[in-house]
Amino acid sequence: MKFAFSRILAPLLLVLFTAVAQAAPTNIAAAADLKFVLEELSKSFEQQSGEKLAVTYGASGAITTQIVNGAPFQLFLSADEDYVLKLSTAGLTKDEGVLYATGHLVIVTPKNASLQVDSELKGLAAALKSGKLQRFAIANPEHAPYGRRAVEVLKHAGLWEDIQSKLVLGENVSQAAQFATSGSTDGGIVALSLVKSPQVINTVNYAEIPESWHSPQKQRMVLLKNADSTAKAFYDYLQQPAAREIFRRYGFVLPGEAN
Incomplete structure (x- = not known):
């Protein structure tokens, strides 16, 4: 049985x-x-x-x-x-x-932010110089490629030394984009793909950063x-x-x- x-x-x-x-x-x-x-x-x-x-x-x-x-x-x-x-x-x-x-990088802010966005980061430089910039988001460059490219961009613009104390590091570029678009920070440098989504595109201001400012993504x-x-x-x-x-x-x- x-x-x-x-x-x-x-x-x-x-x-x-x-x-x-x-x-x-x-x-x-x-x-x-x-x-x-x-x-x-x-x-x-x-x-x-x-x-x-x-x-x-x-x-x-x-x-x-x-x-x-x-x-x-x-x-x-x-x-x-x-x-x-x-x-x-x-x-x-x-x-x-x-x-x-x-991939491509952008500087992005919430729609109603005071930080002005432009491809050459002149608005970011002005806000930093005037003391109006408090917090700025990028992905952690230790393990996020878009974070490393963001560092390259900021160095190219001559802003790296002055902006380091203002940086808020996202664990990855998606988290950095959340910081930059939600108002948790004044803005950020993130992936274009994360601001092109239908959920985000109409809620932000952004400008594409020249590819010559960083290593190819x-x-x-x-x-x-x-x-x-x-x-x-x-x-x-x-x-x-x-x-x-x-x-x-x-x-x-x-x-x-x-x-």
């Missing part, structure tokens, strides 16, 4: 475990500047494929450390290609991945060693014309296109 019961139970458990495995979402890690664009793209992919994605956003450097320490991500979209290349050198990826976009994605078929499908989906158009709409420049 016990033998017969076990013969019946074993296939049922196999079906149950298979169903659970199929229901588990594929884990994607993405740079924080992709929050709005990937929310749109992942929803579209899930509707078309029937597969489920679990997207975790953060600073690219912090995500890289998590992957090195064994985090079970299957696809990584970095805001700085260097992190992907380091993971590839360490043997943690399928290959070196592909460039998927080049080349963004690369890669499949990790344990990538499943859903991760591979999403990786391919992100390179298709429809997805590229959505990236473009959020202010990214696509591979093969002029800046």
